[in-house]
Amino acid sequence: MKFSPEHDALRRSARQFVEKELNPYIPEWEEAGRFPIHEVFKKMGDLGLLGICKPTENGGLGLDYSYNLVVAEELGRAACGGVPLAIGVQTDMATPALARFGSAELRDEFLTKAITGDYVAAIAVSEPHAGSDVAAIKTTAKKDGDDYVINGTKMWITNSLQADFFCLLANTSDDKPHINKSMIIVPAKTPGISFSEPLNKLGMRSTTTAQVFFDNVRVPQRNLVGVEGMGFMMQMMQFQEERLWAAANAIGGLDHLIEQTIEYCKERSTFGQPLINNQSVHFRMAELQTEVEALRALTYQACEAHIAGENVTKLASMAKLKAGRLTREVADSCLQYWGGMGFMWDNPASQLYRDGRLGSIGGGADEIMLGIICKLMDILPKKQK
Numbered sequence: 001m002k003f004s005p006e007h008d009a010l011r012r013s014a015r016q017f018v019e020k021e022l023n024p025y026i027p028e029w030e031e032a033g034r035f036p037i038h039e040v041f042k043k044m045g046d047l048g049l050l051g052i053c054k055p056t057e058n059g060g061l062g063l064d065y066s067y068n069l070v071v072a073e074e075l076g077r078a079a080c081g082g083v084p085l086a087i088g089v090q091t092d093m094a095t096p097a098l099a100r101f102g103s104a105e106l107r108d109e110f111l112t113k114a115i116t117g118d119y120v121a122a123i124a125v126s127e128p129h130a131g132s133d134v135a136a137i138k139t140t141a142k143k144d145g146d147d148y149v150i151n152g153t154k155m156w157i158t159n160s161l162q163a164d165f166f167c168l169l170a171n172t173s174d175d176k177p178h179i180n181k182s183m184i185i186v187p188a189k190t191p192g193i194s195f196s197e198p199l200n201k202l203g204m205r206s207t208t209t210a211q212v213f214f215d216n217v218r219v220p221q222r223n224l225v226g227v228e229g230m231g232f233m234m235q236m237m238q239f240q241e242e243r244l245w246a247a248a249n250a251i252g253g254l255d256h257l258i259e260q261t262i263e264y265c266k267e268r269s270t271f272g273q274p275l276i277n278n279q280s281v282h283f284r285m286a287e288l289q290t291e292v293e294a295l296r297a298l299t300y301q302a303c304e305a306h307i308a309g310e311n312v313t314k315l316a317s318m319a320k321l322k323a324g325r326l327t328r329e330v331a332d333s334c335l336q337y338w339g340g341m342g343f344m345w346d347n348p349a350s351q352l353y354r355d356g357r358l359g360s361i362g363g364g365a366d367e368i369m370l371g372i373i374c375k376l377m378d379i380l381p382k383k384q385k
């Protein structure tokens with residue numbers, strides 16, 4: 001992939017934002033279990049960072065996905081995973097389908113404000129009994145007059161406690177599970193919505209994650225995204241951008257941790273010589289960086305195919321799978337070389353060890369990625385009837 005001076009300028013702008021507006025405050029936000037999301041998003045909106053690929057008529061920059069990838073990589077250099085995750089939810093998980101399939105009226109009302117940073121978005125798909133198996137969700141949206149009436153419970157919803165709207169997946173008929181779902185935009189202040197306490201998580205501590213309860217929540221039918229019954233398909237498409245974003249974001253974090261670990265191993269001495277001089281250490285750093293370059297090549301290939309309008313389900317699933325696994329490997333190896341310092345809570349390696357663990361679970365677990373890849377390689381056994 002060839003980057004232009006415009007890509008470089010955007011990369012600089014995103015890096016500056018991370019260094020000046022995020023990193024100095026992250027320890028405080030991690031401790032508090034939340035960050036001032038509206039304030040941070042407003043600053044990002046002013047810089048155009050929340051609508052890179054979004055339509056210009058809604059205030060987006062209308063650029064191709066390679067520009068988004070550059071920003072996702074830079075956000076990976078933030079001193080925690082939680083704040084970038086909250087941003088990724090806004091830009092690449094809760095709004096791609098709205099941008100692509102939402103009516104002009106719906107986009108004006110919600111997407112434009114998500115791009116300026118006035119609104120915080122959340123994606124509400126998973127349920128207590130249905131995470132990997134999206135088709136098994138139970139939340140319903142039943143027509144009543146001009147409205148939908150929504151009932152159900154969503155689980156582990158990132159940004160939920162600070163959100164202005166949800167991009168919600170619900171069953172709108174009793175038809176087969178892949179054609180009975182619809183995507184509906186639900187304002188968070190609608191009567192009937194309530195929340196659990198913030199969930200106590202291993203990592204991603206600066207984001208708010210909660211259960212969201214929908215009890216006879218009434219929204220106008222014009223809040224439907226695209227065509228009724230096509231929600232599952234739209235969510236599967238939306239997942240491709242989520243997975244590309246997750247891979248690119250992981251790359252930034254991996255590069256950064258390897259750089260920081262090399263610096264530490266140059267400064268730290270054992271037995272009269274810098275740690276980095278041990279062949280087991282410098283060979284391992286070289287090996288890990290090689291793996292990161294392989295992930296980068298795969299992710300860039302997927303990005304180019306996405307820009308060319310190809311179906312990237314296989315490549316994006318591969319990139320997401322590799323990113324999740326490599327994050328665990330890099331975080332674990334780097335933590336080892338920081339020794340006791342690596343076991344401290346605020347250490348960059350322990351931070352990635354905790355936050356990065358979500359990469360193999362959220363947005364489709366590793367095994368789900370493997371299933372998709374197998375299906376597209378035509379080696380997935382057919383279900384016995």
Ligand SMILES: Cc1cc2nc3c(=O)[nH]c(=O)nc-3n(C[C@H](O)[C@H](O)[C@H](O)COP(=O)(O)OP(=O)(O)OC[C@H]3O[C@@H](n4cnc5c(N)ncnc54)[C@H](O)[C@@H]3O)c2cc1C
Binds near residue numbers: 362
């Ligand atoms: C911090 C956090 C934030 C999240 N944010 C959001 C959000 O904003 N919006 C949202 O909708 N969801 C969100 N999720 C939910 C997330 O997407 C799900 O947790 C994920 O999809 C896995 O679903 P599950 O937890 O129900 O695991 P399950 O589906 O119960 O699976 C458990 C494990 O079993 C294995 N497994 C599952 N199926 C198979 C199979 N067919 N073959 C082999 N192994 C299998 C996998 O290893 C999987 O991890 C979030 C989760 C977390 C932890």
